[in-house]
Amino acid sequence: FLPRPLSGRPPLKRLKVSEMDRVETRGVKKSGEESHGGRNEDLLELEVLDSLTYEASLAQQWDDVANQKGFDWEMEKLRRYAAGLTVDANGDWVRSNGSRDWTFSPAKKVNLYDDDGASQSLNAGGNIGVVNRVELMDTAKVFLYNILSAFGFGPLLGMAAVPTAEIQKYEGSFFSFIKGVLGGDLQTLAGGPLFLLLAVYYKKYGPVFNLAFGPKSFLIVNDPVMAKHILKSNVDAYDKGVLAEILEPIMGKGLIPADPETWKVRRRVIVPGFHKKWLNTMVTLFADCGDRLNDDIEQVVKRGNAVEMEERFCSVSLDIIGKAVFNYDFGSVQKESPVVKAVYRTLREAEHRSLSVIPYWNLPYADKWMEGQVEFSKDMGMLDDILADLINGCIKTRKEASVEELEERDNSDDPSLLRFLVDMRDEDLSSKQLRDDLMTMLIAGHETTAAVLTWTLFELSRGDPRMLEDIQDEIDEVMKGKSRPDYDDIVAMKKLRMALIESLRLYPEPPILIRRALKDDVLPAGGSNLKNGIKVLKGSDIFISTWNLHRSKELWGEDAEIFDPTRWDRNFANGDVEGWEGYNAENVRGLYPNEIASDFSFLPFGGGQRKCVGDQFAVMEATVVMAMLLQKFEFTFTGNAEDVGMRTGATIHTMNGLNMIPREKGSRTLTLRGEGGDRGGYWAEKNGRNGGEDDGGGAGGDAVKLDKAGCPFN
Numbered sequence: 001f002l003p004r005p006l007s008g009r010p011p012l013k014r015l016k017v018s019e020m021d022r023v024e025t026r027g028v029k030k031s032g033e034e035s036h037g038g039r040n041e042d043l044l045e046l047e048v049l050d051s052l053t054y055e056a057s058l059a060q061q062w063d064d065v066a067n068q069k070g071f072d073w074e075m076e077k078l079r080r081y082a083a084g085l086t087v088d089a090n091g092d093w094v095r096s097n098g099s100r101d102w103t104f105s106p107a108k109k110v111n112l113y114d115d116d117g118a119s120q121s122l123n124a125g126g127n128i129g130v131v132n133r134v135e136l137m138d139t140a141k142v143f144l145y146n147i148l149s150a151f152g153f154g155p156l157l158g159m160a161a162v163p164t165a166e167i168q169k170y171e172g173s174f175f176s177f178i179k180g181v182l183g184g185d186l187q188t189l190a191g192g193p194l195f196l197l198l199a200v201y202y203k204k205y206g207p208v209f210n211l212a213f214g215p216k217s218f219l220i221v222n223d224p225v226m227a228k229h230i231l232k233s234n235v236d237a238y239d240k241g242v243l244a245e246i247l248e249p250i251m252g253k254g255l256i257p258a259d260p261e262t263w264k265v266r267r268r269v270i271v272p273g274f275h276k277k278w279l280n281t282m283v284t285l286f287a288d289c290g291d292r293l294n295d296d297i298e299q300v301v302k303r304g305n306a307v308e309m310e311e312r313f314c315s316v317s318l319d320i321i322g323k324a325v326f327n328y329d330f331g332s333v334q335k336e337s338p339v340v341k342a343v344y345r346t347l348r349e350a351e352h353r354s355l356s357v358i359p360y361w362n363l364p365y366a367d368k369w370m371e372g373q374v375e376f377s378k379d380m381g382m383l384d385d386i387l388a389d390l391i392n393g394c395i396k397t398r399k400e401a402s403v404e405e406l407e408e409r410d411n412s413d414d415p416s417l418l419r420f421l422v423d424m425r426d427e428d429l430s431s432k433q434l435r436d437d438l439m440t441m442l443i444a445g446h447e448t449t450a451a452v453l454t455w456t457l458f459e460l461s462r463g464d465p466r467m468l469e470d471i472q473d474e475i476d477e478v479m480k481g482k483s484r485p486d487y488d489d490i491v492a493m494k495k496l497r498m499a500l501i502e503s504l505r506l507y508p509e510p511p512i513l514i515r516r517a518l519k520d521d522v523l524p525a526g527g528s529n530l531k532n533g534i535k536v537l538k539g540s541d542i543f544i545s546t547w548n549l550h551r552s553k554e555l556w557g558e559d560a561e562i563f564d565p566t567r568w569d570r571n572f573a574n575g576d577v578e579g580w581e582g583y584n585a586e587n588v589r590g591l592y593p594n595e596i597a598s599d600f601s602f603l604p605f606g607g608g609q610r611k612c613v614g615d616q617f618a619v620m621e622a623t624v625v626m627a628m629l630l631q632k633f634e635f636t637f638t639g640n641a642e643d644v645g646m647r648t649g650a651t652i653h654t655m656n657g658l659n660m661i662p663r664e665k666g667s668r669t670l671t672l673r674g675e676g677g678d679r680g681g682y683w684a685e686k687n688g689r690n691g692g693e694d695d696g697g698g699a700g701g702d703a704v705k706l707d708k709a710g711c712p713f714n
């Protein structure tokens with residue numbers, strides 16, 4: 001949440017350049033090398049703009065003199081003077097230290113060589129790619145505009161009248177405040193989970209508002225039209241901003257934090273790994289791990305104990321992701337090993353960082369003296385060693401093949417993504433990049449799926465028991481006595497899939513998507529009354545609250561906060577949200593209703609080009625594990641549903657664990673619980689059942705068998 005530290009890379013590179021090349025092709029080469037035409041020119045020593053620097057991108061941006069006006073240009077000139085540049089008699093920007101050889105205008109075609117001769121990155125057209133980097137000046141400008149807007153100058157500066165929610169009042173105790181400041185914990189400072197605070201402000205301020213902490217502010221977007229603009233229509237104008245800074249030390253240049261240039265390359269490599277045949281193979285893996293979980297719960301039933309299901313779901317999803325991504329068996333359902341502990345501590349640290357106001361991990365030598373950081377660095381070391389061994393082992397047995405061949409290959413001995421990536425023909429096997437990709441998928445695909453399972457079981461257990469019974473009936477009908485579902489069974493278990501996806505609506509993982517503007521932009525008005533749109537300055541940080549989008553009454557109707565898997569069969573629209581098509585059940589394709597069917601009011605896996613690569617994997621995994629569990633067991637809370645509580649990090653966790661008492665299915669007497677009564681009544685009503693027996697939720701009484709004909713799932 002503090003301004004991004006400047007990168008350590010020097011902005012200029014001292015290289016030798018052939019005058020001929022500079023004029024004709026702008027080629028750059030090392031002293032003593034032959035020029036492209038084979039001529040051995042006299043070489044001049046020049047400072048050439050590194051194509052990867054902010055200066056290079058700026059120089060391109062300002063190439064057109066028509067752009068050289070207004071406030072931004074004045075700021076840019078100041079920036080250039082401060083960087084030691086000046087304008088020469090020809091109007092070119094040059095270094096003021098007398099070196100007239102170097103002009104500010106970037107070369108159009110440049111071949112740069114590192115000192116070791118390795119060529120540097122060029123984009124496909126041979127031009128220097130425009131790298132939009134947010135620099136200190138951009139952040140300063142955003143701060144300045146925030147301050148001026150607070151004094152009412154916003155409209156003069158072309159800013160829309162976006163309301164500002166100011167976190168001024170701290171609700172917690174003095175000691176927890178001090179703890180929050182010292183720990184840099186935003187959640188403690190805000191007095192509770194940030195996304196819940198944003199939900200309160202959403203009710204007050206509507207679809208878009210600023211959240212201000214002094215001069216620093218975040219634009220909070222709770223509108224599907226604006227979200228679509230940021231994630232899809234103008235996606236090149238945004239990157240992951242704060243999130244990338246926080247995750248970089250853990251995930252490196254893995255897909256989630258990757259800058260746009262790295263992302264483009266890696267996404268193209270990784271996506272083919274999730275091909276259809278692989279996903280089918282994965283169903284067997286999900287069932288293997290589901291068996292382990294069932295065996296474990298069986299033991300708990302025998303002992304007559306309670307079990308913490310959130311923890312169990314985390315274990316099963318960790319085992320699955322370990323095997324799927326790098327063919328490593330964490331075996332965490334059966335035992336807790338030092339490796340498993342290291343994974344969890346790393347996840348907790350990543351979450352703590354994402355809630356932190358102070359980048360404490362960047363303090364000098366933090367990994368040597370700071371509590372938590374010493375351990376974190378050891379954990380990362382351990383995980384890196386394991387990953388390095390796995391990668392090296394895989395490389396040693398590499399069998400190169402084309403993507404098509406790999407898709408057809410019998411990979412039953414090692415179906416992992418690592419194997420696929422290593423065997424892919426012509427792939428760069430830099431183990432650092434592979435390490436980053438694998439680490440990212442380990443983290444991205446683990447607790448997210450565990451959270452879906454946790455909150456689905458929670459909601460099914462606290463709702464009308466007939467809802468659960470209905471789903472269990474579906475499982476029995478589809479599985480026909482088999483203990484392990486296959487792909488067709490997953491497709492056939494629609495009620496279960498809709499229950500899982502409904503829990504992702506109410507508990508989105510993560511509850512906030514983070515972006516930073518790489519250029520100035522204007523968001524569409526959507527459901528706001530800001531008809532000219534909302535100006536966004538380069539460098540602005542944006543939170544898209546999926547929690548607010550998914551629970552909005554404007555987007556889902558009055559029952560938005562209710563867990564109702566049948567809603568996915570009904571359309572919903574709202575003409576007040578300009579440009580929003582609404583949710584259309586007919587547009588649902590594939591295993592779950594996605595962002596397209598809801599026109600970006602439902603973003604379970606994000607949307608646009610940076611959408612989750614593991615969506616199908618996750619839905620299939622959750623369906624298999626939950627089907628196998630509910631086929632055999634029933635669960636009741638050890639106490640009340642309210643005891644479970646909620647806290648947040650990158651995903652939404654329970655506060656106190658999902659403590660349940662499991663029993664063999666069929667051994668429980670279904671009762672309508674008082675506290676879930678309204679939900680039960682609602683479910684019954686939606687199913688067209690106004691049955692006299694306890695609908696609407698009194699306590700006690702045997703459950704009424706669901707009337708199949710009235711069920712909207714059918």
Ligand code: HEM
Nearest residue numbers: 255256441444445448449509605606610611612613614618
């Ligand atoms: C229910 C489970 C999951 C949920 C809810 C989920 C959610 C998401 C969301 C919301 C994003 C977009 C983030 C953004 O736009 O800032 C995302 C991205 C991503 N997810 Fe998932 N995810 C899940 C499972 C998985 C799995 C199983 C994997 C891998 C095996 C995975 C890998 C990724 C990756 C690599 C990205 C980054 C994609 C990119 O930027 O190109 N996720 N996920």
